[in-house]
Amino acid sequence: MIALCREHADKADNGSYTDAQLRRFKANAATNFESVRGRFEWMRHRIVMYAGTSFFLDHDVLVAENDTPLIWFTINEHGERMLNYRSRRSDRLVIEDNMWTVEQNDLLEVVCPPGARALDVTRTNGDHLRVEFHSFNDASAVVVKFPRQGHHLRELERLTYPLTVLELVDETADGVVKIHPDRIDMHGHVLMGGWIAGNGGSAIHVNPPGDDVVYIGGGSPPGTDSWSLTASQQELIDAVVDEHNTAAKLRDRLRLN
Structure with missing residues (x-):
């Protein structure tokens, strides 16, 4: 290419x-040239985040470490949200108010299709970041695009349409939170298939390495709407995931028969 x-x-x-x-x-x-630059033209009053098969609604910050935001929104003078992204240890890829800059060092591929709605960056060490904006006219269209969210159809139907959804994958080596297409890894904890609504604040708030507490909710710890994953809660999540996967395989077999 x-x-x-x-x-x-x-x-x-x-x-x-x-x-x-x-x-x-x-x-x-x-x-x-030393870097590749571009801009997302998608600015909306409400942007729902889809990451690791979970939806995040009405959060100013998706991921923060201590008091430092890593993935967050700023709001312009028109009340429209703009995306920001910064790695913990590197400035090789930065998004600032929808303006993105990718350094050439160790760069394998940058894909930015016409329309300024998506960015896909891969480096030689395997680091991968993908950002894509989607627009939907109704809840059923969201479920068609993200079938793992079918169990949240009722919640989706309560939202106002047209709806803008920002899909994010962040699989970088130095990421404190790794957002895979099928899950979010956080200090050994896993989040998938969630519906996490807030009122500002941080959606995912992690402490420094060595402290495995992860807060998920509507604000920074110790916010009243936040909670942390314990070992027993993680075991319960794993059991639910296993049961969900078993049920999905059974449904597929029934369809084949």
Whole structure:
């Protein structure tokens, strides 16, 4: 794959460059510029976050460590939310008020389709970040896109449409919270299939490494709407997940028969 700006992509599509010239563009890309930049044009008064098969509603901060936000929203003068992202130890990828910057160092691939609604970044060490904005006209469309949230159909039907959902995957090596497509890992704890509504504050609040307390709720600890996962609670979650997976396999077998 060869990443080109719109002007040069159109020229390439129309045969302006030879294959050798295009390969030269790719070989010299890292020396031509130090970073790749772009902007998400999606700004809404309400943005629902979908991460690790869980929905997060009305939180200013998705992930925070101590008092430091790592994934959060700011609000402009029109009351519209803008995405922000920063790693704990590195500035190789930063999103500031919907403006994103990706450093070339160890960069494997950057995918940003036309429409400024998505960004997919992969590095040579396996780090992966994906951000994508979706727009839905009704609850059923949300469930079609995110079938693991079918059990939250009633809650989805209570929301106002059209609805903007921000889908996020953050699988970076230094991430204090790893957001996989099917779950969220937090200091050895796992969250999946949740519906976490708040009123500002942090959705996921973790303490420094070595302290395995994780707060999930409507504010920073010790907020009245927050709670922490204990070992027994984690065992219960694991049991529920196992039961859910077993039931899903049984349903699939019944469909086949």
